[in-house]
Amino acid sequence: MIKPRLISLLFSSCVRAGCAGQRWWLVGLAANLFVLGNGVAVGYDELVEKHVFEMDGYTTQGGERIPSLKVGWEAYGTLNEAKDNVILITHYFSGTSHAAGRYSKDDAAPGYWDAIIGPGKPLDTDEYYIIASDTLVNLNAKDPKVITTGPATLNPETGEPWGLDFPVVTIGDFVEVQKALLENQGIGSLHAVMGASMGSLQAYEWASVYPERVERVIPVIGSGAANAYLIGWLDAWAAPIKVDPDWNGGDYYKAEPPTKGLEESLKLITLQANHWQWANDTYGREWAEEGVDPASSLEAQFLFEKVLDDVATDRAKVADANHLLYLVKANQLFVTGEGENAEAGLAAIEAPTLMIYSEDDLVFFPALVRQTIETIAADGTPVEEVVLEGKRGHLDGVLSIEQAGETIREFLDRDV
Amino acid sequence: MIKPRLISLLFSSCVRAGCAGQRWWLVGLAANLFVLGNGVAVGYDELVEKHVFEMDGYTTQGGERIPSLKVGWEAYGTLNEAKDNVILITHYFSGTSHAAGRYSKDDAAPGYWDAIIGPGKPLDTDEYYIIASDTLVNLNAKDPKVITTGPATLNPETGEPWGLDFPVVTIGDFVEVQKALLENQGIGSLHAVMGASMGSLQAYEWASVYPERVERVIPVIGSGAANAYLIGWLDAWAAPIKVDPDWNGGDYYKAEPPTKGLEESLKLITLQANHWQWANDTYGREWAEEGVDPASSLEAQFLFEKVLDDVATDRAKVADANHLLYLVKANQLFVTGEGENAEAGLAAIEAPTLMIYSEDDLVFFPALVRQTIETIAADGTPVEEVVLEGKRGHLDGVLSIEQAGETIREFLDRDV
Numbered sequence: 001m002i003k004p005r006l007i008s009l010l011f012s013s014c015v016r017a018g019c020a021g022q023r024w025w026l027v028g029l030a031a032n033l034f035v036l037g038n039g040v041a042v043g044y045d046e047l048v049e050k051h052v053f054e055m056d057g058y059t060t061q062g063g064e065r066i067p068s069l070k071v072g073w074e075a076y077g078t079l080n081e082a083k084d085n086v087i088l089i090t091h092y093f094s095g096t097s098h099a100a101g102r103y104s105k106d107d108a109a110p111g112y113w114d115a116i117i118g119p120g121k122p123l124d125t126d127e128y129y130i131i132a133s134d135t136l137v138n139l140n141a142k143d144p145k146v147i148t149t150g151p152a153t154l155n156p157e158t159g160e161p162w163g164l165d166f167p168v169v170t171i172g173d174f175v176e177v178q179k180a181l182l183e184n185q186g187i188g189s190l191h192a193v194m195g196a197s198m199g200s201l202q203a204y205e206w207a208s209v210y211p212e213r214v215e216r217v218i219p220v221i222g223s224g225a226a227n228a229y230l231i232g233w234l235d236a237w238a239a240p241i242k243v244d245p246d247w248n249g250g251d252y253y254k255a256e257p258p259t260k261g262l263e264e265s266l267k268l269i270t271l272q273a274n275h276w277q278w279a280n281d282t283y284g285r286e287w288a289e290e291g292v293d294p295a296s297s298l299e300a301q302f303l304f305e306k307v308l309d310d311v312a313t314d315r316a317k318v319a320d321a322n323h324l325l326y327l328v329k330a331n332q333l334f335v336t337g338e339g340e341n342a343e344a345g346l347a348a349i350e351a352p353t354l355m356i357y358s359e360d361d362l363v364f365f366p367a368l369v370r371q372t373i374e375t376i377a378a379d380g381t382p383v384e385e386v387v388l389e390g391k392r393g394h395l396d397g398v399l400s401i402e403q404a405g406e407t408i409r410e411f412l413d414r415d416v
Numbered sequence: 417m418i419k420p421r422l423i424s425l426l427f428s429s430c431v432r433a434g435c436a437g438q439r440w441w442l443v444g445l446a447a448n449l450f451v452l453g454n455g456v457a458v459g460y461d462e463l464v465e466k467h468v469f470e471m472d473g474y475t476t477q478g479g480e481r482i483p484s485l486k487v488g489w490e491a492y493g494t495l496n497e498a499k500d501n502v503i504l505i506t507h508y509f510s511g512t513s514h515a516a517g518r519y520s521k522d523d524a525a526p527g528y529w530d531a532i533i534g535p536g537k538p539l540d541t542d543e544y545y546i547i548a549s550d551t552l553v554n555l556n557a558k559d560p561k562v563i564t565t566g567p568a569t570l571n572p573e574t575g576e577p578w579g580l581d582f583p584v585v586t587i588g589d590f591v592e593v594q595k596a597l598l599e600n601q602g603i604g605s606l607h608a609v610m611g612a613s614m615g616s617l618q619a620y621e622w623a624s625v626y627p628e629r630v631e632r633v634i635p636v637i638g639s640g641a642a643n644a645y646l647i648g649w650l651d652a653w654a655a656p657i658k659v660d661p662d663w664n665g666g667d668y669y670k671a672e673p674p675t676k677g678l679e680e681s682l683k684l685i686t687l688q689a690n691h692w693q694w695a696n697d698t699y700g701r702e703w704a705e706e707g708v709d710p711a712s713s714l715e716a717q718f719l720f721e722k723v724l725d726d727v728a729t730d731r732a733k734v735a736d737a738n739h740l741l742y743l744v745k746a747n748q749l750f751v752t753g754e755g756e757n758a759e760a761g762l763a764a765i766e767a768p769t770l771m772i773y774s775e776d777d778l779v780f781f782p783a784l785v786r787q788t789i790e791t792i793a794a795d796g797t798p799v800e801e802v803v804l805e806g807k808r809g810h811l812d813g814v815l816s817i818e819q820a821g822e823t824i825r826e827f828l829d830r831d832v
Binding site: 062164168170225226227228229230231232233235236239240243244245260261264267268271274275276279280282283284285294295296297298301302303304305308325326329332333335340362365368 | 649651656677680695698756781
């Protein structure tokens with residue numbers, strides 16, 4: 001049932017990775033059996049553990065002190081003795097460090113890039129040590145699996161949640177905390193850094209500020225700086241929270257949080273990260289409730305409105321409104337590298353770059369991604385690209401990433 | 417100074433229009449002198465008057481009765497004796513009947529399509545009687561120049577503003593009121609109907625439901641039905657109003673209106689109707705306030721954020737929040753023609769169609785406009801198109817309409 005070619009590939013990848021554990025081979029075999037039997041690829045099959053990284057204080061790029069800091073992280077694969085097989089995954093705006101695998105066998109879904117992370121997969125856990133961490137001010141502060149530090153965290157100096165006293169943090173701060181996390185494990189360089197959307201901003205930043213530490217960079221669905229239009233949309237994402245009286249100037253941790261405003265913010269993000277091809281083809285003009293014509297009253301809905309409401313309600317349960325505002329600010333402030341000159345910041349990237357994007361992206365428009373490619377490539381830095389096909393717009397960078405799988409595999413395998 | 421060719425054109429257009437008033441010729445001359453002298457075209461030069469059309473009751477397509485109804489209208493040019501030189505202009509979501517000219521010489525700006533409406537212009541007021549009316553539930557209910565009927569209007573049966581007791585109205589209702597307005601002037605058929613965005617929906621509806629009355633149709637930046645994604649965005653536009661506690665379930669006419677929520681709704685509309693090319697090129701990453709780095713606090717803004725705030729504040733002064741919600745509903749409910757079958761509705765259009773759109777439209781996506789073109793053209797209805805160039809996305813349908821000017825002129829002049 002298993003084709004000979006496939007078995008030899010499994011063995012050869014086992015050889016390449018040094019066969020740190022025979023179990024990887026077996027997992028790979030099981031995974032590939034699954035592919036053969038069902039036509040569906042599976043990813044990382046080990047149960048994933050969430051770890052905590054703590055710092056005894058961190059000074060932000062803005063010069064403010066956070067006396068104690070924690071972020072969650074998880075890893076797939078094994079760190080080799082040389083500690084040179086590390087791929088860092090940086091997460092998107094509403095994402096977490098959960099890039100692959102399941103915490104328990106009962107989890108409804110695996111991490112977001114499970115399609116490309118696992119034994120024998122493009123980000124091959126037989127070969128690489130793949131690590132991902134929750135950012136500071138992570139959106140999903142109430143998710144028990146997310147560990148982050150931000151406005152919802154207790155300020156040790158007051159014993160109260162920070163609220164808006166928490167300092168402004170930047171994509172650069174996210175990178176600095178990741179660097180400390182890696183150094184804590186003795187990791188000095190990265191085989192690659194890869195991230196989608198806000199994760200791509202972190203990837204640009206890593207490659208620009210620490211060119212000697214980053215051997216390859218894979219930015220997905222992102223461009224090299226936040227510009228006026230994105231800054232404006234980020235502001236609009238934040239707005240419903242501020243309109244909600246329960247937001248109370250950010251001081252709501254002892255009262256009702258601004259759930260309605262947060263839900264509407266998350267709805268905007270859901271909409272903009274998607275595309276009409278998916279929405280129209282999937283939901284058309286169907287009614288939310290059988291027999292209730294949307295024309296019958298101002299309140300009566302179309303199905304797609306209800307779907308957006310339900311998604312927003314669900315996402316809001318684990319999200320914190322102030323964290324969303326801080327993420328908005330971090331993204332608005334982003335320019336690759338130090339200072340405000342995006343061209344110089346992108347020119348400082350020397351690592352071979354694999355750019356992955358979608359022509360239908362309504363958050364980071366494809367023309368701006370292509371400008372970023374040109375700027376990185378201008379001084380001779382090699383840049384390859386994969387254009388994803390799909391109906392999900394921006395989200396295809398998460399949902400359709402397997403289309404880029406073989407290109408990613410070759411890119412990671414190639415010597416630099 | 418005036419070239420002979422131009423004078424002869426002016427005379428010939430005077431002859432074509434029957435020279436109902438010699439003043440038109442003089443205005444045309446002045447206008448064209450201005451073109452020659454400054455290289456800038458001017459539009460309608462007569463002072464514009466706002467008129468009121470009243471109905472003694474109107475039954476909506478949903479079967480509900482509005483006992484008394486008023487809408488404002490204005491006209492440019494002169495209705496000929498045969499009453500067969502009429503062009504109806506239908507307005508966009510946040511627009512009004514003020515399509516051309518000025519109410520007083522001191523007006524800061526003329527009506528929105530002044531570039532193409534006027535003596536000698538493509539919509540030539542020497543030849544055509546161009547009429548535009550405010551829709552029901554017009555957004556700008558507080559604008560002294562707007563006359564509309566909607567939730568902010570007094571319900572004669574209670575003496576109080578209608579609020580959410582006002583019935584749901586549709587694009588079809590807007591068309592029915594326009595039909596009554598035209599019939600009141602003895603007008604039975606239209607040389608053309610032309611409208612942008614929500615105005616294009618009215619144009620489709622006119623041409624589909626009254627094919628015998630519409631000789632030509634010019635839909636600008638719009639497609640033939642609201643689909644899921646647009647329905648979702650319209651819902652998102654409405655959301656900040658509903659989050660604002662001052663909205664109070666629509667009952668705010670004796671208290672503070674939901675200004676903050678309304679402003680955020682209008683900001684979303686402003687953003688989506690624009691495009692990154694304009695925002696980025698115009699505002700880049702400039703700071704709102706000199707010396708106040710947006711990184712310095714959560715509140716500190718980039719210039720584009722402040723511009724959006726200022727525009728929204730300004731627009732909210734004359735807008736009514738409930739009217740916005742009713743417009744959202746009317747647009748969500750839109751399918752060309754009677755019933756839910758957009759293909760049948762568009763197929764019923766027999767009038768030659770000139771479709772004008774932008775490849776950068778983020779409200780009515782170009783692929784959906786092209787689908788609409790195909791559907792109208794499928795049974796042999798002639799459809800021409802003009803693709804506008806610009807940096808304003810959807811808004812180029814208003815701001816860059818003069819690019820289509822000569823095509824519009826020829827389209828209107830051609831016999832059908």
